Amino acid sequence: MIGAGAVGAGTAWHLARQGHNVSLIDPSLEAPIQRNNSLDQALNGTTASLGVLMGHVFRRSSGRAWRLRQRSMELWPQWVERLNHPDTPLQLDSPLIQLASDPVESERMQSLANQRRELGLESFSSANSESHQIPWPNPGHGGLCSHNDGRIDPLALQRALRRSLKTEEVALLPARVTALHRQNPDEGNRWGLELDTGHNTHYDVVVICTALASALLLQPLGHEFPMEAVLGQVLDLQVSATTKAWDHWPAVLVCNGVNLIRHGHNRLWLGATLEHGEEPSTEEPSIMRRLDGLAPNWLQEAEVVDQWHGLRARPSGRPAPLLEVLEPGLILASGHYRNGVLLAPATADWVGQQMMNTTKIPAS
Ligand SMILES: Cc1cc2nc3c(=O)[nH]c(=O)nc-3n(C[C@H](O)[C@H](O)[C@H](O)COP(=O)(O)OP(=O)(O)OC[C@H]3O[C@@H](n4cnc5c(N)ncnc54)[C@H](O)[C@@H]3O)c2cc1C
Known part of the structure; x- marks a missing residue:
């Protein structure tokens, strides 16, 4: 090998x-x-x-x-x-919640959830997001909760x-x-x-x-x-004022295609960018962080305490x-x-x- x-x-x-x-x-x-x-060199x-x-x-x-x-x-x-x-402890963390960015995506998520109930998919609307404890100030178009997807460290x-x-x-x-x-x-x-x-x-x-x-x-x-290299940058953020939402953070929250992963008491990984080539852009991380206008204030105000990048191999x-x-x-x-x-x-x-x-x- x-x-x-x-x-x-x-x-x-x-x-x-x-x-x-x-x-x-x-x-x-x-x-x-x-x-x-990790700042100077791409990680594997x-x-x-x-x-x-x-999945x-x-x-x-x-x-x-x-x-x-x-x-x-x-x-x-x-x-x-x-x-x-x-x-060397290892565990699977779940669930994974995807927020819909518009009504079309919301409809697509609803129909996916209907087809894959036995795989653990469930859709929610903005109206019932509170009862599902969706950790986001305004899940305007609802989204999808996948109980069996998630994350491994x-x-x-x-x-x-x-x-x-x-x-x-x-x-x-x-x-x-x-x-x-x-x-x-x-x-x-x-x-x-x-x-x-x-x-x-x-x-x-x-x-x-x-x-x-x-x-x-x-x-x-x-x-x-x-193969072409597609670079990805990740930000490690420290959130100063944790909100109520923080208590119910899922293993992975996906908003606008960006993963938000809570780790530790008040830290969040945010990633990853999709950049062509092997040189990290200085602008892409802040663009990612705005989540196309959907990011709440506390996320915008969080302090960047670490940052890294790596290369993906795309055939x-x-x-x-x-x-x-x-x-x-x-x-x-x-x-x-x-x-x-x-x-x-x-x-x-x-x-x-x-x-x-x-x-x-x-x-x-
Ligand atoms: C920022 C970022 C976030 C990502 N997030 C996710 C995610 O959430 N979920 C997911 O599934 N995937 C994710 N990916 C993609 C995922 O990381 C890759 O698809 C995966 O790691 C590829 O694994 P690999 O073992 O093929 O390659 P690598 O992990 O890159 O390992 C390749 C290894 O080959 C070795 N090597 C190279 N040349 C030689 C040689 N000549 N001789 C001997 N050894 C050599 C290198 O040293 C290296 O250790 C992400 C990627 C990036 C960059």
Whole structure:
């Protein structure tokens, strides 16, 4: 496995549990999991992410994207149960509340709630928002409450995965892969990997989970998977005067496409921006913070105590994510764009199925 974000680490853990001998390679395996020096440098996608799991509120009701979301939402409770440990606690927080920004959106939410009641969706109007304890001064057009969507803390997830990878005896190699080579399978393993540590190593199957860097690794082999970077900024705000609404804050409140996540006594994460390229804009965070005119005063007045940004990998000309068996023993699981944390379990499950088709698990 190359790349130890949520997708690569989650997949490595899943494959090890299936009985495969797994090595995980990533230079970040040496570093502690935290958001340090985040102002100057883009964080990897998983560390930058807010960990919002929007599975059931997805607009479409068919196709691959919907099936992957449903599979992930089915697997998340099992993942959390297995990964949760006193040393690396992990939990799913719910619910997720989406506010409608206009009557059209409100109608769409109502019809979605009617279709997906058994998945835990419920719509509310501005009139009954008070009885639902919706934490917003003026939920003018009502909205949608998804009782089974919500959030997982992406740092806690990575810590829990790292601990569990050790328990499953996955070999953790802190190194960057600089090149991939095809080898003659008759002479042993199919793939040769060059590492920046100067070592070369060989594997029968290679799974590439390196987000934006995947295109660079694949191009010399003749596989073109261009991706564009879409930068996201997050603000950590300190709210001075907490309102009544504060007592009933859901795991995630979504207003105008922006997630508001309460953490600690009087803090709120607000994110994320969608910016093309790799340089953070200075204006976008304040634009995001206005929530298109819907932000209450207390939010506008909150103090910014921290801020970070990261890059999302968006496949060019193809839908996200890229899940492909490119040639025998070469699997791509990357380009998850805005939903890599959400889709980590479904991705691991998909890779596991491809491995079952191509390899034999050694008898234990
Ligand atoms: C601000 C922000 C907020 C987001 N919020 C959410 C959210 O709420 N919910 C959600 O589901 N998604 C969210 N996302 C998207 C999500 O973070 C990504 O889709 C996801 O993290 C992708 O995971 P990954 O494992 O593919 O990539 P990453 O987490 O980026 O990990 C890739 C890893 O590959 C390693 N790597 C790169 N090149 C090499 C190499 N040559 N050799 C070895 N290792 C290499 C890197 O060191 C890195 O650790 C957000 C993204 C951003 C930026």
